[in-house]
Amino acid sequence: MTELSGGPSLPQERRIVTAIPGPKSQELLARKTAAVAAGVGTVMPVFAARAGGGVIEDVDGNSLIDFGSGIAVTSVGASAEAVVRRATAQLADFTHTCFMVTPYEGYVAVCEELAALTPGDHPKKSALFNSGAEAVENAVKIARAYTKRQAVVVFDHGYHGRTNLTMALTAKNMPYKHGFGPFAPEVYRVPVAYAYRWPTGPDHCAEEAAAQAIDMITKQVGPDNVAAIIIEPVLGEGGFIEPAPGFLPRIAAFAKDNGIVFVADEIQSGFCRTGQWFASEHENLVPDLITTAKGIAGGLPLAAVTGRAEIMDAAHAGGLGGTYGGNPVACAAALGAIQTMRDLDLNAKAQRIEQIMKTRLTALQDKYDIIGDLRGRGAMIAIELVKSGTKNPNPEATAAVAKACHAAGLLVLTCGTYGNVLRFLPPLVIGEELLNEGLDVLEEAFGQL
Known part of the structure; x- marks a missing residue:
C-alpha cells in the first residue's frame, strides 16, 4: 500500500544500503558532537534527508520505517500535501x-x-x-x-x-x-x-x-x-x-x-x-x-x-x-x-492501526514472557518488558530490542518511568504493508534476544 499523504516521489519501503548509521550520517554526527550541546541527545544517529508517509530517508540513502512520528508530531506524515x-x-x-x-x-x-x-x-x-x-x-x-x-x-x-x-x-x-x-x-x-x-x-x-x-x-x-x-x-x-x-x-x-x-x-x-x-x-x-x-x-x-x-x-x-x-x-x-x-478519516485509520498492532503484539506476548503488558489505544501502543516470571522492569532487554530494530531499519522509541517500555507511534497515514513489515522487524529483534 502506498502512503496516504505526502510526496509521491518518496517510495514507501524499507531499504538498507549501508550500515546504520552510514558514513554520511557518521560525518554529520561528528559535526553535531563538536557544535551541539551534549545535553541534546539523539535516539537514532541517522540524519534525515526526506520523510513522508511511513518512512524516513537518511543522507546515506537508507529508508527507515517510522514508528515514532517525531514523538507523535507527524501524524499526517512529515510532508503532507495540505x-x-x-x-x-x-x-x-x-x-x-x-x-x-x-x-x-x-x-x-x-x-x-x-x-x-x-x-x-x-x-x-x-x-x-x-x-x-x-x-x-x-x-x-x-x-x-x-x-x-x-x-x-x-x-x-x-x-x-x-x-x-x-x-x-x-x-x-x-x-x-x-x-x-x-x-x-x-x-x-x-x-x-x-x-x-x-x-x-x-x-x-x-x-x-x-x-x-x-x-x-x-x-x-x-x-x-x-x-x-x-x-x-x-x-x-x-x-x-x-x-x-x-x-x-x-x-x-x-x-x-x-x-x-x-x-x-x-x-x-x-x-x-x-x-x-x-x-x-x-x-x-x-x-x-x-x-x-x-x-x-x-x-x-x-x-x-x-x-x-x-x-x-x-x-x-x-x-x-x-x-x-x-x-x-x-x-x-x-x-x-x-x-x-x-x-482521510485518520481516526478510523488509527483504529485500524490498533487492530493490526494489537493482533500482532498479542501473538508476540504469547511467545515471549518478558512482554509483561500490552496496552494503548489507536496508534499509541506500547509493550512493557519485564524479567522472566516477574514484574521487575527489564530496561536492558528494552534497549536491546530497540537497538536491533534500529540496525534493521525500524525507528522505535522507548519510554516509561523504569525505561522498560517500547512505544509505537506510527504516522496515521502509514500503509498497512509497511506497518506489518515493521512488526516483522520487531518480531525478529525479539528473536535475537
Missing part, C-alpha cells in the same frame, strides 16, 4: 507580524477549529503558543487567575515538559529533572491508576487509586487551595499508561465538586492519535481546559490551551501571549493538518 501547500502559501505572504501587534486570520481560524473539535458544546476560547510545555504552563496561569488559588495537583508517572514549572509537574527524575532544581513550589503529586502495577491488581485499581488520590489532596493540600488538576488521559513518557477505566471520571467529578479546573494534557494523545480526536472522549470526559501541541500542525511548532470561555477569559489583557505564539506559518500548517485528518 500542510506543505498551506504553509508555502503563507510563507510567500508573510512569516511573522506577532499576533499581539497586528493580528491575522490564521490564528483565529485555528482557535475556531479547536473550539469545534475539543469535547463539549459549551462556549470555548483558545490561546496559541509554541510548545507543549508552554501550553501547560499557561494552563496553570489561567487556572490560577480563574480560581484565585495556587496549588496544582499532578500524577505519578506524568510528564508535562522541560521548563522549570513543567519539570516540577513531571514525575520522572532522569533525564528530565536531575540537577536542574530548585523547582516551582505548590505542586503536589498523587497516585494514578496504573493497572498493571497496582498492588492489589487491576480489578479495583480505578476505585482504590481515585480514593487514595482524593484522600491525599483533601488531607495534604485542601481542595479549596487547588487551582488545577492536570493529567494526561494516556500518560505518555511515563509508559503509555491508560488509567484504569473509571479513574479519570472520578477525578474530574471531584474537581468539579470543588471548583478545581480539570486540565487534560492531550499534547501526545490528541489529534486522532488514539482513534478519537482527543483521548478524553474515550471516557466521555469534558475537561475544563485542554492543552495541545505535537500533532496539531504536521511538524511545525504550535501549541494551544483551549477551554471554557469564562476560564480562558480570566487572565488580564496582555497576560497571555508571546512573540512567536501562533506563528502564521504554523497556523497555516495546522489548518492543513486538520483538513488532512478529516479528509
Whole structure:
C-alpha cells in the first residue's frame, strides 16, 4: 500500500544500503558532537534527508520505517500535501507580524477549529503558543487567575515538559529533572491508576487509586487551595499508561465538586492519535481546559490551551501571549493538518492501526514472557518488558530490542518511568504493508534476544 499523504516521489519501503548509521550520517554526527550541546541527545544517529508517509530517508540513502512520528508530531506524515501547500502559501505572504501587534486570520481560524473539535458544546476560547510545555504552563496561569488559588495537583508517572514549572509537574527524575532544581513550589503529586502495577491488581485499581488520590489532596493540600488538576488521559513518557477505566471520571467529578479546573494534557494523545480526536472522549470526559501541541500542525511548532470561555477569559489583557505564539506559518500548517485528518478519516485509520498492532503484539506476548503488558489505544501502543516470571522492569532487554530494530531499519522509541517500555507511534497515514513489515522487524529483534 502506498502512503496516504505526502510526496509521491518518496517510495514507501524499507531499504538498507549501508550500515546504520552510514558514513554520511557518521560525518554529520561528528559535526553535531563538536557544535551541539551534549545535553541534546539523539535516539537514532541517522540524519534525515526526506520523510513522508511511513518512512524516513537518511543522507546515506537508507529508508527507515517510522514508528515514532517525531514523538507523535507527524501524524499526517512529515510532508503532507495540505500542510506543505498551506504553509508555502503563507510563507510567500508573510512569516511573522506577532499576533499581539497586528493580528491575522490564521490564528483565529485555528482557535475556531479547536473550539469545534475539543469535547463539549459549551462556549470555548483558545490561546496559541509554541510548545507543549508552554501550553501547560499557561494552563496553570489561567487556572490560577480563574480560581484565585495556587496549588496544582499532578500524577505519578506524568510528564508535562522541560521548563522549570513543567519539570516540577513531571514525575520522572532522569533525564528530565536531575540537577536542574530548585523547582516551582505548590505542586503536589498523587497516585494514578496504573493497572498493571497496582498492588492489589487491576480489578479495583480505578476505585482504590481515585480514593487514595482524593484522600491525599483533601488531607495534604485542601481542595479549596487547588487551582488545577492536570493529567494526561494516556500518560505518555511515563509508559503509555491508560488509567484504569473509571479513574479519570472520578477525578474530574471531584474537581468539579470543588471548583478545581480539570486540565487534560492531550499534547501526545490528541489529534486522532488514539482513534478519537482527543483521548478524553474515550471516557466521555469534558475537561475544563485542554492543552495541545505535537500533532496539531504536521511538524511545525504550535501549541494551544483551549477551554471554557469564562476560564480562558480570566487572565488580564496582555497576560497571555508571546512573540512567536501562533506563528502564521504554523497556523497555516495546522489548518492543513486538520483538513488532512478529516479528509482521510485518520481516526478510523488509527483504529485500524490498533487492530493490526494489537493482533500482532498479542501473538508476540504469547511467545515471549518478558512482554509483561500490552496496552494503548489507536496508534499509541506500547509493550512493557519485564524479567522472566516477574514484574521487575527489564530496561536492558528494552534497549536491546530497540537497538536491533534500529540496525534493521525500524525507528522505535522507548519510554516509561523504569525505561522498560517500547512505544509505537506510527504516522496515521502509514500503509498497512509497511506497518506489518515493521512488526516483522520487531518480531525478529525479539528473536535475537
